[in-house]
Amino acid sequence: MNFASVIVDVAAKQTDRAFDYSIPQQWREILVPGMRVIVPFGPRKVQGFVVDVKLETDVKRTKPIAELLDLTPVLTPELLELGHWLTEKTLCFKISAFQVMLPAAMKAKYDKKILLQPGVESSQLHSKVQPYFQHTSEVMWSDIEKSESVNSFYRDIQKGLLEVVYLVKSKGNKKTVKALRLAQPPEHVKQLLQELPKQAEKQKQVLEFMLVQEEVVAQRDIMTVLNVTSAPIKGLVSKGLLHEVDMEIYRDPYANRDFIPSKPFSLTDEQSAAIKPILRDIENHEHDVFLMYGVTGSGKTEVYLQSIDQVLKQGKEAIMLVPEISLTPQMVKRFKERFGSKVAVMHSGLSAGEKYDEWRKIQRKEVSVVVGARSAIFAPFQHVGIIIIDEEHETSYKQEENPRYHARDVAIKRAEFHNCPVILGSATPTLESFARAQKGVYKLLPLRERMNKSALPKVDIVDMREELRDGNRSMFSTLLLEKIRERLERREQIVLFLNKRGHSSFVMCRDCGYVPSCPHCEISLTYHRYQNRMKCHYCGYEELTQTACPECESDHIRFFGSGTQKVEEELGKVLPEASVIRMDVDTTSRKGAHEKLLTKFGNGEAQILLGTQMIAKGLDFPNVTLVGVLSADTMLNLPDFRAAEKTFQLLTQVSGRAGRHHLPGEVVIQTYAPEHYSIQLASQHDYDTFYLEEMKLRQAHRYPPFFYLALVTVSHENVAKVVSVTGKISQYLRQKLSPQAVILGPVASPIAKIKDRYRYQCMIKYKLEPNMIPALKYVVNQYQDQMQQEQLTITIDLHPYSMM
DNA sequence: AGCACGCCGACT
DNA sequence: GTCGGCGTGCTC
Numbered sequence: 001m002n003f004a005s006v007i008v009d010v011a012a013k014q015t016d017r018a019f020d021y022s023i024p025q026q027w028r029e030i031l032v033p034g035m036r037v038i039v040p041f042g043p044r045k046v047q048g049f050v051v052d053v054k055l056e057t058d059v060k061r062t063k064p065i066a067e068l069l070d071l072t073p074v075l076t077p078e079l080l081e082l083g084h085w086l087t088e089k090t091l092c093f094k095i096s097a098f099q100v101m102l103p104a105a106m107k108a109k110y111d112k113k114i115l116l117q118p119g120v121e122s123s124q125l126h127s128k129v130q131p132y133f134q135h136t137s138e139v140m141w142s143d144i145e146k147s148e149s150v151n152s153f154y155r156d157i158q159k160g161l162l163e164v165v166y167l168v169k170s171k172g173n174k175k176t177v178k179a180l181r182l183a184q185p186p187e188h189v190k191q192l193l194q195e196l197p198k199q200a201e202k203q204k205q206v207l208e209f210m211l212v213q214e215e216v217v218a219q220r221d222i223m224t225v226l227n228v229t230s231a232p233i234k235g236l237v238s239k240g241l242l243h244e245v246d247m248e249i250y251r252d253p254y255a256n257r258d259f260i261p262s263k264p265f266s267l268t269d270e271q272s273a274a275i276k277p278i279l280r281d282i283e284n285h286e287h288d289v290f291l292m293y294g295v296t297g298s299g300k301t302e303v304y305l306q307s308i309d310q311v312l313k314q315g316k317e318a319i320m321l322v323p324e325i326s327l328t329p330q331m332v333k334r335f336k337e338r339f340g341s342k343v344a345v346m347h348s349g350l351s352a353g354e355k356y357d358e359w360r361k362i363q364r365k366e367v368s369v370v371v372g373a374r375s376a377i378f379a380p381f382q383h384v385g386i387i388i389i390d391e392e393h394e395t396s397y398k399q400e401e402n403p404r405y406h407a408r409d410v411a412i413k414r415a416e417f418h419n420c421p422v423i424l425g426s427a428t429p430t431l432e433s434f435a436r437a438q439k440g441v442y443k444l445l446p447l448r449e450r451m452n453k454s455a456l457p458k459v460d461i462v463d464m465r466e467e468l469r470d471g472n473r474s475m476f477s478t479l480l481l482e483k484i485r486e487r488l489e490r491r492e493q494i495v496l497f498l499n500k501r502g503h504s505s506f507v508m509c510r511d512c513g514y515v516p517s518c519p520h521c522e523i524s525l526t527y528h529r530y531q532n533r534m535k536c537h538y539c540g541y542e543e544l545t546q547t548a549c550p551e552c553e554s555d556h557i558r559f560f561g562s563g564t565q566k567v568e569e570e571l572g573k574v575l576p577e578a579s580v581i582r583m584d585v586d587t588t589s590r591k592g593a594h595e596k597l598l599t600k601f602g603n604g605e606a607q608i609l610l611g612t613q614m615i616a617k618g619l620d621f622p623n624v625t626l627v628g629v630l631s632a633d634t635m636l637n638l639p640d641f642r643a644a645e646k647t648f649q650l651l652t653q654v655s656g657r658a659g660r661h662h663l664p665g666e667v668v669i670q671t672y673a674p675e676h677y678s679i680q681l682a683s684q685h686d687y688d689t690f691y692l693e694e695m696k697l698r699q700a701h702r703y704p705p706f707f708y709l710a711l712v713t714v715s716h717e718n719v720a721k722v723v724s725v726t727g728k729i730s731q732y733l734r735q736k737l738s739p740q741a742v743i744l745g746p747v748a749s750p751i752a753k754i755k756d757r758y759r760y761q762c763m764i765k766y767k768l769e770p771n772m773i774p775a776l777k778y779v780v781n782q783y784q785d786q787m788q789q790e791q792l793t794i795t796i797d798l799h800p801y802s803m804m
Numbered sequence: 805a806g807c808a809c810g811c812c813g814a815c816t
Numbered sequence: 817g818t819c820g821g822c823g824t825g826c827t828c
Contacts, residue, residue: 019828042827059828
């Protein structure tokens with residue numbers, strides 16, 4: 001092939017198309033779509049993805065491809081196609097779609113440097129430039145970019161004294177170690193071994209070792225096994241007996257850990273019934289979407305494991321998605337125990353290099369199972385046999401940046417391609433999924449019994465308003481305290497859950513009601529006791545905590561809300577004998593801290609585990625018999641039509657942590673809205689009724705799953721501008737879409753200002769709108785120039801999860 | 805996105 | 817006359 005169509009790494013409307021390049025002779029046989037290349041683009045060089053190769057082009061003057069970055073394509077034909085689909089579905093640039101499918105380490109970094117042209121003396125340069133070239137002939141652009149001499153540099157560049165060179169590096173490369181192999185055939189080496197001088201004892205040892213080893217051995221290994229230094233090895237290399245090579249090694253984050261192989265458990269009748277249709281699909285290479293609706297502790301994971309096992313037996317591969325937050329060591333352990341080294345793990349806790357290595361294992365077909373968070377859905381497998389999404393309702397499956405995709409949609413798309421089943425698993429499915437299951441679009445696989453037949457925990461709802469009336473101003477109700485004391489006495493464990501979302505610890509003046517808020521964002525500041533500072537969680541702004549109110553100068557400043565730190569303190573006051581482990585962003589930010597704290601709790605080193613969201617998922621400690629939810633309704637008041645659903649899911653999830661084993665569990669839910677149906681029904685473990693209730697509301701208000709949503713958010717420094725642009729967009733959409741579509745807006749976004757930029761939005765509720773995508777594309781096109789020139793931003797989220 | 809090209813105001 | 821402001825348009 002003579003020409004290649006390349007999508008270049010420039011995310012902009014005007015460059016969001018393929019550019020044709022000629023393929024230099026030496027690569028004509030090798031280059032295929034899906035490879036990364038470096039191409040000249042204008043005056044610079046950029047990375048790009050080859051999407052097509054062809055014999056001819058309409059372009060008159062093509063430039064040649066400058067460099068080939070891959071010998072095996074990093075995107076399979078399927079993934080290339082998937083990229084185009086993503087572009088259409090999420091309205092993102094092609095380059096963004098491709099980039100999101102690869103580990104971040106493969107994204108190009110650009111740099112510039114300035115070279116002294118050959119034959120030019122530094123004395124010819126501008127006086128300001130000269131000192132830079134005293135001892136060198138090249139200067140990095142970044143070193144002079146901000147200096148006042150930039151202009152002088154420009155001048156010398158124009159004069160031709162200096163040359164600008166554009167560099168592209170695809171960093172995060174393979175990690176290699178120095179390794180050795182025999183430089184000659186073994187027989188030959190055996191003979192030469194005899195001829196080595198007597199005193200070369202160590203060299204002989206090394207050679208003998210090499211003769212019995214696999215082809216390539218890391219130098220480090222030779223040194224430790226034979227207890228020699230590098231000297232004899234060097235000697236053999238210089239004699240031409242050994243050859244130095246680079247050996248690619250993987251950073252294995254789970255090395256040095258023993259996994260005891262586990263065998264499949266025998267399934268309960270319910271599990272067998274659930275797995276049957278899945279196995280049938282695997283057998284017949286058929287595609288279906290299954291919604292596995294199973295209460296906590298019903299043994300979903302075992303069904304996943306055995307389905308995957310079946311897929312592996314067919315020589316195919318499996319993708320298993322779990323929410324980031326529950327990608328716990330416990331979870332990984334279960335997979336490693338069952339599938340050993342066939343498993344790659346991908347989550348955000350890995351370094352860029354580690355993620356790259358896991359990705360490489362997949363690409364090189366060294367593993368056949370990947371367990372990972374959202375982005376693992378793009379694993380470059382070529383024979384996918386099953387895709388599983390655990391905790392299907394989790395919001396982390398929706399990416400909140402471009403491309404704003406939902407892993408579930410990608411999973412279904414990929415599974416259609418591979419003709420394989422998708423399993424969505426949850427104890428509290430999203431209404432969207434459950435509704436589809438009701439309609440028969442998805443196949444429902446119910447698991448209604450807990451595996452050990454243990455009853456679901458008894459749930460008590462405590463009305464905190466009554467507590468307050470009875471004079472209890474603390475954050476622990478009498479009932480909860482009593483139950484905690486009971487467990488402490490019995491040496492059982494307790495999990496306390498604090499939903500920090502909503503109003504977290506903020507500060508208010510009791511006299512005038514003043515609440516310190518961020519000067520750049522419309523959001524109140526959060527109090528951080530540790531540094532005694534107020535911080536903005538959106539832009540990072542911080543200030544010292546005030547001791548007097550800046551408005552009325554009163555010193556009645558009060559700290560409201562209850563962060564985990566404050567709960568811990570109070571717990572210490574009421575129950576000084578209790579040992580507490582606190583888990584939140586502050587205590588788990590260090591790598592591995594999360595795991596360490598959980599292990600400590602598992603070992604019984606503390607009796608109470610206190611934490612936020614992150615302790616709600618996937619934890620399983622046999623000794624936990626009480627779960628306390630400190631304030632169940634903080635989430636309920638969020639400006640989000642899914643607030644009730646999220647509350648129900650969270651409460652159900654948290655309750656599931658209690659009494660999973662032989663000890664019976666109890667749950668105490670503290671709330672200011674005890675009569676709310678989501679709280680009532682969660683306490684009764686009644687998903688079905690919740691589903692029906694919530695569906696009525698969704699239908700009445702025209703929300704999903706009855707209507708689809710699209711959210712257009714406009715932001716700019718100037719309020720008037722934002723309002724007028726949002727208004728025009730709303731108007732345009734009103735006129736383009738059918739009368740059945742509901743167009744709300746312009747309205748201020750729930751967070752009306754972030755980082756000094758005002759935010760307004762237009763929300764569209766629609767059912768069938770073939771014009772939707774074209775209309776939105778048109779809108780973006782119309783404001784293209786303003787978006788560049790005036791830093792106006794318009795973001796479009798189709799099927800948004802967060803209204804913020 | 806960059807970057808060059810090009811056309812106007814204010815300085816050596 | 818030249819330097820430098822940033823509007824306009826292109827990148828195979």
